[in-house]
Amino acid sequence: MPISRAEIPAEDAQGLVDRLCRDWASVQPVDRDETQARITFDEGSCLLQAEPDRLIVAVESLDVETLDRLEGKVNATLEGLSGVSLEIVWET
Numbered sequence: 001m002p003i004s005r006a007e008i009p010a011e012d013a014q015g016l017v018d019r020l021c022r023d024w025a026s027v028q029p030v031d032r033d034e035t036q037a038r039i040t041f042d043e044g045s046c047l048l049q050a051e052p053d054r055l056i057v058a059v060e061s062l063d064v065e066t067l068d069r070l071e072g073k074v075n076a077t078l079e080g081l082s083g084v085s086l087e088i089v090w091e092t
Helices: 013-025 064-081
Strands: 003-009 029-033 036-040 045-053 054-061
Touching: 003 064, 013 029, 013 036, 013 045, 013 054, 013 064, 045 064, 054 064
Parallel strands: none
Antiparallel strands: 003 054, 029 036, 036 045, 045 054
């Protein structure tokens, strides 16, 4: 299973996790605790971990094409929720 990971500088990483989980909870299963969350998609999953100065995101899927699609979905949603352009660099 391909996995990619990004560390995103964010002053309010926990707030981003909260907003992302609320946004996707109506359409995707979301499991979470105080500092991390897992969002399960039909084609893979997204793990989120809030740290004081950054958000760590890992995306996992069955193939590389789907991984690219999920990365794009996460990028668009995070930027939409944060209201600013984020520096998201995915590493495999």
